[in-house]
Amino acid sequence: MIDQKDINICTQTIKSDSQYYCPFSPDIVMTTSFKFNSFEDFCQASIDEKNHYVYTRGSNPTTVKLENALAQLDHGEKCKVFASGMGAISATLLSLLKKGDHLLMANTIYGEAASFAQFLGRFGVDSERIDVDNTADIFKHVRNNTKIIYFESPSSEKFELLDLKMISDFAKKHHIITVIDATWASPLFTKPLDSGVDLVIHSLSKYVGGHSDTVGGCVTGSEELVNQIFEYGHQFLGSTMSPFNSWLAIRGLRTLPVRMQHANQAIQTILDGLKDDPRIAYIHHPYCYSGEQKQLADKYLTGYGSLFAIDLNTKDLDKVKIFIDSLKLISIGVSWGGYESLALAVYKGNNLAALNKRKIKPTHIRIYVGLEEPQSILNDIKQALDKAFV
Numbered sequence: 001m002i003d004q005k006d007i008n009i010c011t012q013t014i015k016s017d018s019q020y021y022c023p024f025s026p027d028i029v030m031t032t033s034f035k036f037n038s039f040e041d042f043c044q045a046s047i048d049e050k051n052h053y054v055y056t057r058g059s060n061p062t063t064v065k066l067e068n069a070l071a072q073l074d075h076g077e078k079c080k081v082f083a084s085g086m087g088a089i090s091a092t093l094l095s096l097l098k099k100g101d102h103l104l105m106a107n108t109i110y111g112e113a114a115s116f117a118q119f120l121g122r123f124g125v126d127s128e129r130i131d132v133d134n135t136a137d138i139f140k141h142v143r144n145n146t147k148i149i150y151f152e153s154p155s156s157e158k159f160e161l162l163d164l165k166m167i168s169d170f171a172k173k174h175h176i177i178t179v180i181d182a183t184w185a186s187p188l189f190t191k192p193l194d195s196g197v198d199l200v201i202h203s204l205s206k207y208v209g210g211h212s213d214t215v216g217g218c219v220t221g222s223e224e225l226v227n228q229i230f231e232y233g234h235q236f237l238g239s240t241m242s243p244f245n246s247w248l249a250i251r252g253l254r255t256l257p258v259r260m261q262h263a264n265q266a267i268q269t270i271l272d273g274l275k276d277d278p279r280i281a282y283i284h285h286p287y288c289y290s291g292e293q294k295q296l297a298d299k300y301l302t303g304y305g306s307l308f309a310i311d312l313n314t315k316d317l318d319k320v321k322i323f324i325d326s327l328k329l330i331s332i333g334v335s336w337g338g339y340e341s342l343a344l345a346v347y348k349g350n351n352l353a354a355l356n357k358r359k360i361k362p363t364h365i366r367i368y369v370g371l372e373e374p375q376s377i378l379n380d381i382k383q384a385l386d387k388a389f390v
């Protein structure tokens with residue numbers, strides 16, 4: 001179910017400011033800087049760049065239109081967009097952490113974000129990634145100097161859920177900032193800020209962009225925190241989303257509700273067709289979960305994203321290769337959230353030890369269900385399984 005208000009935000013609220021025409025699409029303001037009428041005007045703008053147009057590395061009218069829409073969708077006070085999801089993640093962590101702080105990451109995290117956390121060790125930030133079965137187990141790892149609890153729910157690779165309210169209640173008591181990467185569900189299917197999480201991050205390169213033609217990211221939360229991230233991480237790292245890419249993301253927002261509605265239905269059709277297949281040992285997707293994971297999905301998701309993973313029911317890794325090479329409609333490629341279905345195996349021929357350490361089966365294959373006709377996508381998976389399991 002998609003909130004009616006969200007559909008209106010995506011389809012109606014983003015308007016052009018043109019005084020001369022009435023275009024349906026907002027203007028792309030392609031400029032590096034902005035002209036001032038007086039000494040006084042410039043002084044006022046430059047002391048508060050986050051709220052004035054001075055230079056496009058800071059803010060730009062097209063980008064601000066996107067930020068305002070995303071802030072409303074995520075129920076936050078303020079949003080800042082970045083040149084990529086990683087731009088948003090790195091700027092957020094660098095802005096809020098300092099030497100001596102402890103950063104706690106729970107469950108499987110987007111690979112580059114986990115690597116960045118380790119890299120912060122060079123600057124005296126102690127990061128730790130933990131795997132938990134129950135949300136409450138996170139708290140055993142909290143230290144006196146824990147500054148941020150960072151998580152994804154559903155998480156990358158395993159699509160496991162955490163209890164957002166439980167984490168944010170605990171964190172508030174201990175003055176810890178909570179950050180969630182909610183890219184999987186898009187801003188339409190989960191509202192983490194409503195459960196008390198401080199900051200929500202999305203990669204706009206996935207569902208929001210939606211057409212495999214733009215890279216971007218965003219962070220949304222209180223004005224106080226987002227202003228801090230603007231002042232340090234955004235301005236110093238310079239990961240600015242170009243006005244043109246902001247415009248592409250706005251174009252993506254227009255159809256986000258209908259695309260997410262489709263994703264929610266298509267994934268259920270496909271998983272219904274796969275869930276009793278004996279050649280699949282496990283399906284990683286909230287629609288297939290039971291028990292506590294199912295309860296968390298019902299509590300925190302209002303729809304399903306269409307990225308999932310299967311573990312093949314075999315120890316023979318040649319079957320992984322045959323399966324991938326036999327796909328016809330589904331392409332081999334990174335990223336997801338566009339129009340085309342994609343598949344990727346985690347096994348790369350030389351990384352068994354690393355997978356084992358991360359408790360990921362070498363037969364784990366990630367599949368993104370795109371906008372093609374769902375039964376055809378299911379048939380493609382079935383025929384590739386037939387080839388692998390002759």
Ligand SMILES: *Cc1c(COP(=O)(O)O)cnc(C)c1O
Pocket residue numbers: 084085086087110152156181183184203204205206215216217335
């Ligand atoms: C893709 C992705 C990112 C990184 O976003 P980019 O826009 O590629 O930098 C972060 N988190 C998740 C969950 C992602 O899927």
